[in-house]
Amino acid sequence: EVQLLDSGGGLIEPGGSLRLSCVDSEFTFSSFAMNWVRQAPGKGLEWVSQITSSGSTYYADSVKGRFTISRDNSKNTLFLQMTRLRAEDTAVYYCAQGRDEFDPWGQGTLVTVSS
Amino acid sequence: DIQMTQSPSTLSASVGDRVTITCRASQSVSNWLAWYQQKPGKAPKLLIYKASNLASGVPARFSGSGSGTEFTLTISSLQPDDSASYYCQQCNKYPYTFGQGTKLEIK
Numbered sequence: 001e002v003q004l005l006d007s008g009g010g011l012i013e014p015g016g017s018l019r020l021s022c023v024d025s026e027f028t029f030s031s032f033a034m035n036w037v038r039q040a041p042g043k044g045l046e047w048v049s050q051i052t053s054s055g056s057t058y059y060a061d062s063v064k065g066r067f068t069i070s071r072d073n074s075k076n077t078l079f080l081q082m083t084r085l086r087a088e089d090t091a092v093y094y095c096a097q098g099r100d101e102f103d104p105w106g107q108g109t110l111v112t113v114s115s
Numbered sequence: 116d117i118q119m120t121q122s123p124s125t126l127s128a129s130v131g132d133r134v135t136i137t138c139r140a141s142q143s144v145s146n147w148l149a150w151y152q153q154k155p156g157k158a159p160k161l162l163i164y165k166a167s168n169l170a171s172g173v174p175a176r177f178s179g180s181g182s183g184t185e186f187t188l189t190i191s192s193l194q195p196d197d198s199a200s201y202y203c204q205q206c207n208k209y210p211y212t213f214g215q216g217t218k219l220e221i222k
Contacts, residue, residue: 101164
């Protein structure tokens with residue numbers, strides 16, 4: 001049973017913008033912190049951002065000022081607005097639930113930044 | 116930022132072996148440490164939270180220990196399905212950080 005469904009990835013030119021979405025099929029979405037974690041091709045995991053249940057937001061230094069995390073609790077949906085994209089932002093982006101440890105995870109959506 | 120260092124980076128072991136992966140933090144994270152398993156092309160899966168708590172549905176051959184700056188993930192009797200990459204993650208302080216990963220291969 002799929003709980004988190006990521007979408008919105010694709011091929012985008014450097015300097016462009018993209019918005020990722022993650023829909024939670026459970027009705028407890030609003031009670032949990034949510035995260036974005038990314039994985040560049042052949043590399044390890046990198047935490048990107050978190051939004052708590054109360055709406056506080058946190059970012060990795062590598063994306064601060066360029067990415068914005070948000071949530072729509074009425075639609076059980078998490079977003080990541082990405083601007084001024086760079087080649088080094090190329091990765092599979094996963095949404096994941098939890099304030100501390102992350103469980104469950106979405107299946108991931110691939111973002112490729114290239115001209 | 117808190118740096119997380121795993122060792123070894125790669126590991127080859129036989130079915131039935133006892134396997135240990137180490138994760139060291141550059142400063143104390145108390146017990147705010149999680150372990151994940153990731154298979155190729157798949158999302159990570161939570162194995163251990165708060166250093167030593169087994170996540171729901173995870174086989175009892177997996178265990179975690181440690182506190183402060185040094186942690187271990189142990190597989191008591193390696194199974195073929197355990198071939199994967201393993202990551203530690205500190206959730207004590209933002210920005211959260213992961214170890215670089217340990218790739219475990221079955222001989």
